[in-house]
Amino acid sequence: MNKIYTRTKTIQADKVSGFCPGCMHSTVIKLIGEVLEELNVVDKAACVLGIGCCGLHMDYIAYDNTTAPHGRACAVATGMKRTNPDSLVFTYQGDGDFASIGLAESMSAANRGENITVIFINNGIYGMTGGQMAPTTLVGMKATTAPKGRDPKEHGYPMHMCEILNQLTAPYYLERTSCNTPANVNKTKAAIKKAFQNQLDGKGFSMVEIVTGCPTNWGLDALRSLDFIEEKMLPEYPLGVIRDRSKEEA
Amino acid sequence: MARVFMKGTEAVAEAAVRAGCRFFAGYPITPQNEVPEYLSRRLPEVGGVFVQGESEVASINMVYGAASAGTRSMTSSSSPGIALKSEGISYCAAARVPMVYANFARGGPGVGSIQPAQQDYLQATKASGNGGFRMPVLAPATVQEAVDLTVKAFDWADRDRTPVLLLADGVIGTMMEPVVLPEPKSDEEVAAIKESKKSWACIGHELDYAHRAWIQPGNWSTLVMQQCNEEAAAMYESWKDEAMVEEYRTEDAEIILTAYGICGRIAKSAVNLLRAEGIKAGMVRPITVYPFPEAAYDRLDYTKVKAILDVEMSIPALFVEDVKAAVKGRCPIETCLCSGGNIMSREAVIEAAKKLVEG
Secondary structure (H helix, E strand, O other): OOOOOOOOOOEOOOOOOOOOOOOOHHHHHHHHHHHHHHOOOHHHEEEEEOOOHHHHHHHOEOOEEEEOOOOOHHHHHHHHHHHOOOOEEEEEEEHHHHHHHOHHHHHHHHHHOOOOEEEEEEOOEOOOOOOOEOOOOOEOOOEOOEOOOEOHHHHOOOOOHHHHHOOOOOOOEEEEEEOOOHHHHHHHHHHHHHHHHHHHOOOOOEEEEEEOOOHHHHOOOHHHHHHHHHHHHHHHOOOEEEEEHHHHHO | OOEEEEEHHHHHHHHHHHOOOOEEEEOOOOOOOHHHHHHHHHHHHHOOEEEEOOOHHHHHHHHHHHHHOOOOEEEEEOHHHHHHHHHHHHHHHHHOOOEEEEEEEEEOOOOOEEEEOOOOHHHHHOOOOOOOOOOOEEOOOOHHHHHHHHHHHHHHHHHHOOEEEEEEEHHHHHOEEEEEOOOOOOHHHHHHHHHHOOOOOOOOOOOOHHHOOEEOOOOOOHHHHHHHHHHHHHHHHHHHHHOOEEEEOOOOOOEEEEOOHHHHHHHHHHHHHHHHOOOOEEEEEEOEEEOOOHHHHHOOOOOOOOEEEEEEOOOOOOOHHHHHHHHOOOOOEEEEEOOOOOOOOHHHHHHHHHHHHHO
16 A cells, blocks of 8 residues: 655654644644645754744754744844845744734834745634733633623724735735635645745745634634634634735736 | 044944854944944945844844854844843843844933943843843943954854843943954855854754754753753853953052943043052953952952942942952942943042042
């Protein structure tokens, strides 16, 4: 029998994922690894991790990585890429990291059109610290710091980072995907591949926002969190390509 | 090399370029704006990169990124801006990322004043960020010394993979003086420095689990974290032998002025005038304020020294705490202070010294 599927070599063979059941970080990290291998750029990869669950895989990925102070990944990636243009520099950040504490660094790197790639995980909540309200938390959704649910009068509304960055001129590619179905997993992989290829081609700032679940802090089991993504998250965060300058160039 | 007439900020910037610095990120703040301005035109001439960060916070983190990837990198700021960088400095210390930053200190606390001060002493030498780390802190008293220490800072940073602080002040930064600049490193030398960091730099490596670059400002394992701190502590201990100090006319001195940075220069001038009046004055000026040159205070002849006068542009006195720890009660210590952006007056120092002599 032919072996048609193997685990990506970019995840160390003897290491075990530390993510909760139903968490999609492991899915996305696997996709990143597969794309790095398919593009033959593992030896160029320099990953800047955010703070939070998005940094939990530092121990078992096999490519170069560092951890930025909370929210500063896009600034760290800027310094890295500007001085080493041949490296493939990408950040891996959650919504608290990218869209709350790191808003200035995220917006400014995008506005400069830095030739980096951002993998942005949006699960609408702070995971590692235990379910506090995020800038992406849905209206009415409960969090440990919003026990009655997010109330727009007090907390404002969920932030749509793809659409916000789409107001800037410089970004080259902005796409929102999810990993809630096999088809969406495939689309996410294609988007990551495109975002990395853009950087290799010197096109500038690319971001893939991936809508994922956090069963542990949503208080749902893995299957019901898939329903929650479909029924609640995706209407708020519609999937698709928000910006693709290559289409305008064509 | 020929002497040139340069402003302190620009001289430090040029010295950095000549020392092989090829990345600078910074944010405007008085009184050090000439550093980013100068480097924005100078660095591209040598194939380097200048970025105006969106904040002090972003700037130090750009330096963290560039230095993590093996490039000699620098940022500069002044007191409130340095405070904003403190998290990033702590990350560099934890992840053992070599980088240099300069503080052209101004009045504080808070936004303080834009004029020169030495109010950042404790921040610089005791707690430049969370987590209890140390780093070399070099305090120039002249523009020439600022140039020389800038070069030393880059070498020290790379040798030990540590942040190094050039602790200057608004006087050193804004004053023009003749300086001899170092020979610039050639492109080949700069490339060789970067090449020497390739094994650990976060730039991409062949797939090999044992040899990926892993630049982490912490560790999930408490045991590993403790081990990292033990190694760092041993490194700090080893620096004690590298403390630098200027001891001036101390052999027969009955009164010792002690000061660092620009106050050291004013104190030295006061020593000469006191000597002209027959008062046996001397000076101890730490050049590294961390590691602190305690041995220089041990070398004083306490059978002769009646008192030590601590001279600093800070109220409350801060530097005096390290002086007290070094003197260990062997003679009385008095202070001569100013603050708020006022520059120490030589006359005030002389007057305070005379009072001490008279008892």
